[in-house]
Amino acid sequence: MVRPPVRRATASLRTPFPTRDGAGLFSGCPEFVGTPLAYAREEEIFGDGEEAESVYRVVHGAVRTHKILSDGRRQVTGFHLPGDLFGFEQAETHRHTAEALSGTRVLIFKRRQIERIAAVRAEVACQLWSLAKRSLRHAQDHMLLLGRRSAQERVAAFLLDVDARMGGTGTFDLPMPRRDIADYLGLTIETVSRTFSQLEGEGALQRSGGRQVCLHHDRMHRLVED
Amino acid sequence: MVRPPVRRATASLRTPFPTRDGAGLFSGCPEFVGTPLAYAREEEIFGDGEEAESVYRVVHGAVRTHKILSDGRRQVTGFHLPGDLFGFEQAETHRHTAEALSGTRVLIFKRRQIERIAAVRAEVACQLWSLAKRSLRHAQDHMLLLGRRSAQERVAAFLLDVDARMGGTGTFDLPMPRRDIADYLGLTIETVSRTFSQLEGEGALQRSGGRQVCLHHDRMHRLVED
DNA sequence: CGTTAACTTGATGGAACTCAAGGTTCGTGG
DNA sequence: CCACGAACCTTGAGTTCCATCAAGTTAACG
The missing domain is CATH 1.10.10.10 (Winged helix-like DNA-binding domain superfamily/Winged helix DNA-binding domain)
Structure with a gap:
């Protein structure tokens, strides 16, 4: 499968907007205050290999995450709609690329901060664990789809x-x-x-x-x- | 793809054995003491839809987990070797079947107990979170393999x-x-x-x-x- | 309204599946 | 220790589903 050269977002109008949604909670934890940010259609939110500084929650719009092989073959691993979190990584760097499907607003959280709070508050860590398990289940269902x-x-x-x-x-x-x-x-x-x-x-x-x-x-x- | 009738383990000699490995830690947490148990080749460890009471760690041998469609198409979602944990679920019931590939010894942990401890000890919950993220990364790599x-x-x-x-x-x-x-x-x-x-x-x-x-x-x- | 990207449709080819033997390995019992 | 049987594995021939290549058509946008 040959694929056209990598499509990179040209538009970069990343317009921070007022904190209307700033009160939006992180899984019901008031100490997490996300920074609102907007991305244009096809704009990259983070790239494979980049340091994983942040975690994201979709407020409006939609996001796709994907992995790509050096010859261009691509596997989209997920679509993220309003309310969904994405960008968690096991390691220090992202293993995916995330891009906005359309004009999209997200809330950004600092990974370090989340980890710091999780390290102290067990109920937060349990929520994060649960979130990861939910993603895992989705991934496993998708394996069945792709394989069979x-x-x-x-x-x-x-x-x-x-x-x-x-x-x-x-x-x-x-x-x-x-x-x-x-x-x-x-x-x-x-x-x-x-x-x-x-x-x-x-x-x-x-x-x-x-x-x-x-x-x-x-x-x-x-x-x-x- | 037609598949022969479901292969069910006939041998059911589930022989508990002495606590030699009972000291085996759960990710370095001495409060988790697993119960050793042995399974014969092809024996089922847990089935899809069953209540998820336990979590398992492979001590010796190997385990596969799979999902299966009603017409018999099967997707093996993972192989678990000594040291690996398996059987965590997001929900109350298993979404997989797990079977021993060969004579296999495992340590069994009570899910409720793990959850109870995780709910109190943040560092334990973080370890479990990390474990789930690792599994997720594997699943995503496998999606790329299966899809592309x-x-x-x-x-x-x-x-x-x-x-x-x-x-x-x-x-x-x-x-x-x-x-x-x-x-x-x-x-x-x-x-x-x-x-x-x-x-x-x-x-x-x-x-x-x-x-x-x-x-x-x-x-x-x-x-x-x- | 024109230009471009996105989508659809058709013709053709190929990678993997299915069906069908045959060969190998291994456990069991003579 | 060897013979037998049952899984397990390999190989071959033919088929199928989806990929590829190649136009068209529709929709989006300035």
Whole structure:
């Protein structure tokens, strides 16, 4: 798979904004006050190999994290929606790249500070542990998808997951382009596109305008073995 | 992919043995005293959906954890060697099945007890957090492998990983059969077998007696893009 | 409204899967 | 110690699903 040269965000209008959300708690702990920051579409939030100074919480918009091989093959490891935390690392450096999918606001927390507080307050450390376990479970579910599911199952499972995270109404706008979906599901954009068409042909969903979809929950679910 | 009926351990000689290793610490915390227990080859340690009462540490032998779809497709999510912990769950029930690869001894810890101690001692909770982050990193690396790597790269990366975990001498016996390797790498046993042969043909490894391999480190590494 | 990126569709090819033997290893009992 | 059987592993032939290559078409945006 050949991939065009690395897409780097050009826009760098990183506009700090008022502390409206500054009171936003870190898992219900008032001592964590995040610094609000905004990123433009496709702007990099942190890069693979950089020192992991901060941890992030999405306030508005969406973020993707990915890993990339030297020849350009990319695996998107997660999409992060409002409320989600990302950027935790086991080591001192990031093992991922994080980029905004669209104009996105986040709260930034200092990793050192979080670790300092966790080292003293057991209930905070337990919350962080729990958070990591939740991510781990997601990663393991995704391994099953990547290792053993067909293209149709992957796309169907993905759409059901996004729907659930966006409110579960069955109608929503996908916050990411096909390339990101493909790289998340271990497929190519062509296969994702064809699978969308196929699902629409089978009456499992309807599309309007590329990004908007309306799922037929029952038929969709029937496509995903479990 | 059709799979033979679920392989259930028939042998159930779960023989508790003396407390020789009872002094084995839980990440250096003397208050955790595990109960030693032994499992026979292919014996189930815990099953998907069961209540997650315990957490385990491998003392001797090897364990695999996997997830399985209703039609039998299986994804092995990890192999656990002496010193490794497994069986932590985010929720109250296990989301995996764990089975002994060979005669295996483990130490069992009560999850409730660990949680009780973590809730009070921050440094313990931080260790557990760190452990979860390490597992998460492994899972994310594996996603990249499953989503984007070729069969040859998967097998080569796998062999290098096992070698490193078994001492890094380059010569070792694989503790698992081809089926488990295949289900770990998202391949079929035939493809794994063919890839072994291909790697041997290219001089990247030598086999003797099915399970024993001797890796040619340089050539092996060259096959794994990063 | 024009330009560009994003998405879709078609034709073709190939890596890995499936099906089917055959060979090897290893444990068990004669 | 050797013979037998049952897993386990390897190899071959044919097929399939998804990737690749190549146009088109639609949508987004200045």
